[in-house]
Amino acid sequence: MSDDDPIGAAVRLLARLPGVGEKSARRMAYSLLASGPSFAKALGEAVATLPERVRTCSICGTYTGRETCAICSDTQRTEEILCVVARPWDVDALERAGTFRGRYHVLHTLLDPLSGVGPEQFPLDPLMRRVSEGRTREVIVATPPTVEGEATALFLAESLRPLGISLTRIASGVPHGGDLEYVDPITLGRALEGRRGL
C-alpha cells in the first residue's frame, strides 16, 4: 500500500468493482474521507471478510451466512414448486417480484460446451436427487432466455421428464413498460409465439 498516494491506491482497487470507473472510484475515496474513519472501517471490514463469511446453502446452493438459507428454512413456503435458476442473484431478482412462494435450486452454471461445461460437467445430480427424493410436483426452469439458458432449459427438460413431474419455463416477451418499437426482433418473435387468449 502506497504511502505516497493512499488515495490513488484505494482508487485503483475501487475501480475494479463492476460499474465503477476511475472517476467514480475517486468520488468514493473522497466521500470515505469526508464521512470519516468509523464508516470506512465498517465498510472495509465488511468487504475484506465477505468471501469468508458467505457460504452456499446446503439445500438450494444460494449464498447465505448459515448452513441453510432463509428461504430453505422458511416452512411457510411450499416444497411442491421448485424454481431452477442459474445464479444466486437470480433468486434475489425473483424474490423482489414477490409472487413466488416455492423453493429455489441454484445451478451456479449453465450448459455451455464451448466454455467447458458440457452435459458431463453440468451439475445435474444434486437437482435430480432433490426432485426424486422430495415432494416436488413442478419444476419451473428460470434460466435466462439466452443461448446457454435455453440450452440448459432443454437439457433439464430431457433429464427431468422421466421423473413424471410438471415442467415449465418462465415466459419470454416484451418487458413491462417496453415500447414495441424498441424491442429486438427475437424478443418480439417470442412475444408473438407465447401469446395467450384474452
Place this chain on the structure above:
Amino acid sequence: MSDDDPIGAAVRLLARLPGVGEKSARRMAYSLLASGPSFAKALGEAVATLPERVRTCSICGTYTGRETCAICSDTQRTEEILCVVARPWDVDALERAGTFRGRYHVLHTLLDPLSGVGPEQFPLDPLMRRVSEGRTREVIVATPPTVEGEATALFLAESLRPLGISLTRIASGVPHGGDLEYVDPITLGRALEGRRGL
C-alpha cells in the same frame, strides 16, 4: 456484522457510497465473492485505513500521504501563479486538464453564510500569509461558478486586492462539445458576456 446475511450487511454499507444504489451494491458484493478473498482483503484494507493514511498538505491543503504533496514538492512548477480551488478533487480535475504549471491553494470550504461560513469563519489567513510572504504574482480564483463559488471569488478579490498582485477568475461559458440548444440560459449569458475577439 450479521452472520445471517453477510451479503445484505455489505450491500447496506456499499450503498452508502456516492452513486451506488442497492442494485449496484449487490452487484459489487457478488463480484467480490466471484473474485475471491485476496482482492476483497486488499480492497477492504485500503478502504478501512484510507482516512488514517490521508493527510492534508502542509503547504496547499490538498490530500496527500506525506507532509507536503507531490505538486508542492515539484520544484519545476512556478511559485508565481497560485490557483485557488474549493476542494482537493478540483486539483485533480485541473491537473487532468494538464496545462497549469503553477501551485494550488485548497480552501476546503466556500463562503456560505447560510451554512455558517461567513467572512469571520472563512479560512482567509493561510492564503493571505502565503501570498504576502511568497513569490506569488498572480492568483487565479478557480472556485466553481455557483452562488457560493462566485461569492467566494468576490470576497477573495476584495481581500487580496491590497496585496497588489494580479487577480484572475477562470472563464465560465459553453462547455467543449456542448450544443447551445442544451446549455442553460445562465451559462449562455456568461458565454456571451465573456466573449473574446477573433
